[in-house]
Amino acid sequence: MQARAHQRFHLDQDGHSITVVRSPGRGRTELLVYGKVVSSTPSESRAVTELRGELTDGGAPRPFTVRIGRADIPGGAPLCSLEIGGTRSLMPLLPLTRSEEWPAEPTPSPRTPAELLARWRARYGRHSRHERRRPG
Structure with missing residues (x-):
């Protein structure tokens, strides 16, 4: 059975760097302020x-207090919140390494003929042979 990857939650709160690293394989969670445990x-x-x-x-x-809940769906990421001075903020999940980064979203396919034509014109030039002006 393969060990699950580390999870890192990070938030800059009032100029302070707060990070939570969860190591499911080791069964430990660490709280870091400015990179110090x-x-x-x-x-x-x-x-x-x-x-x-x-x-x-x-x-x-x-x-302050940091709470990490359990994931709502199997294989999903848990929610992590920071509570300080009566205010609660969600801490986003961030990738630890380049290989864990989310892939860039591909260009969506055109939805209308006008979008398709605009992309075609941008790629192949302003006018096609079918759009040439007719002498009138």
Whole structure:
């Protein structure tokens, strides 16, 4: 059985870099602030994982909580949220490596004859032999 890939959630919150890395193969989830591990816990893919940390701006530390839920669909990505100062924000799932990046979307096929003609003109020139002006 192949081990599942790591998952990385990231959010820049009030100028602070907050990242969560979940390693399903190792069964651990780590919370990083500015790339430094501030909290780590064992995790299960079927349970909600909760991590706590603090942000310091030179003043009083501001505590925050990160919660990672379970995936809604089999093989899907779980939801990850950041709660700080009574505000909850979703943390997007980001690829760790180039091979995990989402593929670029292909150019959609034309839906109307006008779109098809516009693409043809852009590719092959302004006028076709069928569109030449007739002497009138």
